[in-house]
Amino acid sequence: MTSTPIDTAFLSIGELADGYRSGAFTPLDVCRRAQERLALLEPKLNAFIDPMTNDVIEQAERATRELADGVDRGPLHGVPVAIKDIIDVAGTETTYATRAVQPKLATVDAECIRRLRDAGAIIFGKTNLLEFAAGVAHPDFGQTNNPHDMHLTAGGSSGGSAAAVAAGIVPLALGTDTGGSVRAPASYCGIAGFKPGFGTLPLDGVYPLSPSLDHLGILARSSKDAAVAFAVIGVRKPNNSPAISPEQLRLGIVSNQWNHPAIRPDVRRALDATLGVLEHAGMHIVNVDLPTPELMAKSLLDILMPEAALIHRQTLASNPGGYARGTHELLLAGFTLPAIDYVDARHNQNSWREQLSSLFKTTDAILAPTVPFVAPGTDPALSTEGDDEIISLTHANLTGAPSISIRCGLEKTMPVGLQITGALGSEERLLAIANYLEELLQMASP
Known part of the structure; x- marks a missing residue:
């Protein structure tokens, strides 16, 4: 047999x-x-x-x-x-x-x-x-x-x-x-x-x-x-973070991301259900503030576009037709961005890194929807004209903070993501928190 x-x-x-x-x-x-x-x-x-x-x-x-x-x-x-x-x-x-x-x-x-x-x-x-x-x-x-x-x-x-x-x-x-x-x-x-x-x-x-x-x-x-x-x-020792105690876990909800008008109803249902699970587990949850998502997204693009244009300068000159149209337009936009916008964005980047660090004096991690909608038909292109996809994503890239998306729900067969961001240098602790929340949400799912 x-x-x-x-x-x-x-x-x-x-x-x-x-x-x-x-x-x-x-x-x-x-x-x-x-x-x-x-x-x-x-x-x-x-x-x-x-x-x-x-x-x-x-x-x-x-x-x-x-x-x-x-x-x-x-x-x-x-x-x-x-x-x-x-x-x-x-x-x-x-x-x-x-x-x-x-x-x-x-x-x-x-x-x-x-x-x-x-x-x-x-x-x-x-x-x-x-x-x-x-x-x-x-x-x-x-x-x-x-x-x-x-x-x-x-x-x-x-x-x-x-x-x-x-x-x-x-x-x-x-x-x-x-x-x-x-x-x-x-x-x-x-x-x-x-x-x-x-x-x-x-x-x-x-x-x-x-x-x-x-x-x-x-x-x-x-x-x-x-x-x-x-x-x-990362050449690190295996994660030996202490066990998570829900009563001692302090989580911050980024209110202007969590409640952003771009959040679609299916994602809102998953977020509300997630918050209910966390509160029922006895976690300490507070609202925290970051600069407006639109301002952070603009600053990210004001850094990204000129830096990308510089990297692609020679290729854009020698073979512009080899790029997809949308990529070509994005890269060309980097050449026309005013220098003062780039300088302002880098100043914001440093300021917001300090601001984010201050939040972790009273919280262990901050939560936001990863993106405000489930998977669309085509991928939203990076855009200076109100890119809703990145409203919760930019603070982690601008500040360099570790951040992870985990699944927090399933709406009509399509997954919804929860983003968890930690303090600079807290990768192992953040992964331990994410693992705990992942397992908690899995147990609570029907």
């Missing part, structure tokens, strides 16, 4: 690690199953630019042999990780999802990839993104669609990475976050999207968009899995 094979598609990092070490399945089994799901869902999902098929199997065979021989590199050994195609992987082309430049064959790994390889992780393909992570999908690469409803977007710019995790292809993926590009697609796809503090994770080998705002980010099935990946890539 033969036992039914274990379906590894939606297992956590911890469950994969246990299965490898118990002999229930191997990294080769997991990667073959992942490739089966990828073949089933692509191209309709459109999450991958390069699935790196043969290389994945070679890596999986090596990881399987090592574990069988007693070589154990840690919790990510044999775990497949998808990589946003703006991050260099040696021996693989980086396309940036554009036609403005030729794909670049990377000769060395980005530092984050090197650290993943050292930990035994399997690099499982390059994922689709908005062009240069700048705001729109290039028509030659197309939009990544949402695993919950293929007629809707997975979000951007790290949509391919988010969709790959949410669809059960991989348990973990890397993205980048300059104005919410990890947290927004995580919210749309119903997974965890973690943006650590500014400069916490290495950006060597990651193509820049706006150096004053760019962050490497992690997309995972849960904040617990994100914490494992953060410890490896």
Whole structure:
């Protein structure tokens, strides 16, 4: 009598690690199953630019042999990780999802990839993104669609990475976050999207968009899995934060984000239900204030656009037609932005960093809706004309504070995200709080 094979598609990092070490399945089994799901869902999902098929199997065979021989590199050994195609992987082309430049064959790994390889992780393909992570999908690469409803977007710019995790292809993926590009697609796809503090994770080998705002980010099935990946890539000790006591947990609601008029009714229902669960658990919840979302969004764009224009100056001059129209317009706008607006925005950035830090003298974390609506049909482009998608996302990029989106509800089959932001340097504590809230909300869900 033969036992039914274990379906590894939606297992956590911890469950994969246990299965490898118990002999229930191997990294080769997991990667073959992942490739089966990828073949089933692509191209309709459109999450991958390069699935790196043969290389994945070679890596999986090596990881399987090592574990069988007693070589154990840690919790990510044999775990497949998808990589946003703006991050260099040696021996693989980086396309940036554009036609403005030729794909670049990377000769060395980005530092984050090197650290993943050292930990035994399997690099499982390059994922689709908005062009240069700048705001729109290039028509030659197309939009990544949402695993919950293929007629809707997975979000951007790290949509391919988010969709790959949410669809059960991989348990973990890397993205980048300059104005919410990890947290927004995580919210749309119903997974965890973690943006650590500014400069916490290495950006060597990651193509820049706006150096004053760019962050490497992690997309995972849960904040617990994100914490494992953060410890490896950030060269941190495993999260040993003390257990969360709800009576001692002090949470701040960002009132002008939580109650913003852009919040749609379905998201409002999920937020109200979430608040009820937290209050019932006995947490201390207060309202806190930040500058108006519109002013913060303007300041973020006043920094992002001229910095991005400078990076793309030569390519814009030599091959303007290679860009998608929306990307081209966004980058050109950076050349005409008055210098005083950039200087004012950088001044605001420093001032708001101090203001946000002061909030954490009386709160452990602050809460806001990740985005004010569930996944739309197409990804909203970055815009100076009232971009509702980023009303709650900008404060974490401007200040460099760590921030994570977790799923807080499901409205008509589509996920709703809750954003949790912590103090500078509080990554481990923030992840512990997120894990506690995640588990609390899961227990309370019908």
